[in-house]
Amino acid sequence: MRNCFKLRFANEKGYTLLDGIIQLSVLMLFSQVFAVTIGWSNRIEEMITNPTDTEWALFVQNVETYLNDIDSLVIQKEQPGIRFRKNEEEYDIELYANLIRKQKNRLGHEQMLLHVKTMSVKVDGQSLHFFVTFLNGIEKEHTFYVTYHSE
Template sequence: MLQKSNGFTMVEMLISLVVFMMISLFVLQIFLVMYPNLIMNKQLHHKEWEVFSIQLQKELRESKNQTVKNNKLYLLTNGSVASVELYQNIVRRQVEGLGHEILLQNVADFQVNQKGNQISVQVTDYSGKQYSRTFHPYFKKEFNVNEE
């Protein structure tokens, strides 16, 4: 006597599991496209700002000359010119216009000013929080920079 049962077989369970996983992946991808800001932290981390400040102070001390032009900081060290600038949403460092060393991320605005022997840096992150620091380099002589 053969009876027909209405239960799931192993193959049916595997197929339904694969369909469920595919739907879950598509929903996740749609969510990530619609809400990209939820993943990206809008704030600049306090420790990241401290590391940036210490690194910039060290570079200013090691440089022979400093100048600010078009909101970029140029440092002359051992015959090569390093620049610190805002590029998209990061503050980056380049040497002789080459390279791409990221110093800060999630930056909405970056301002650098020079008054005599003082170099002031102001950074605003995407949450609107502002960070600022004034540096006093040992050498204050400015030099000419040729921008491309």
Template sequence: MYQSKWRIIQSNHGYTLLESLFSFVVFVLLSQVLLLVVFWIKQMDTTFLTREHAQWELFVQDVQSFFINVEEVKISNQSQTLEVFYKNPYESVKLNRSGDVLRQLINNQGNIPLLVGVDHTLFDWDGNFITISVKFQNGMEKERRFFVQTDTK
């Protein structure tokens, strides 16, 4: 029930060894659970989607739109440059790497960055398929194969 403060102060009952052991066990268990949660979140962060994964998927969406109404495809500079010519004779798109940026040139004008943080790029033309391989600066490698319907006259 109610005890006055004076009685609590003069009481010889204090914090016992059993209470301190119980507090220590609870602290250790909670710290272990907290460590597990932190490691799980860190693993999920690296497993699901890194910045490069998101950039790569956006790049793939952009590049897929380049392969519509194509007349001719050229790969030059030891498979480092991809040039797409369209049925309209005044239109072309060129993809090449400058530094760590994979960029797009439209009609050989302007530089539109498509992918940043690129260490190495390789383009391959095989019949109706273009394969784009990219190695990022963090060592991650991505590759995608695109179907291109060209005009065969």
């Protein structure tokens, strides 16, 4: 009767060093995959939630519509920006406080790009180079091709 209450195990060797190394290797592999996945998802989230690229693309598209068939173009000296004449109207695109604005005949102002720290403009023939630094440190630049009105 005593023998029927004893439990018998088929493998009584216990936990080996090889078992521990294998389990540690699997744990390290999954932890690296987890860390890479978290880092990748953070970068994707930052790209999606950062509106700077979208705002810059809209700004570039908006400015391009104005720089076709203009009469004259000058770089402003008082404030960073440009002044151009088109269809008997005078337009200013300039840095004002922390934004780039557009004025028509020096009246009112329309916000074109927000959260801007610095802006510089350079004209080279028919090319107009815009360099912008945002408050978050991102720098953007674009070269516009300017067409002049031919009489």
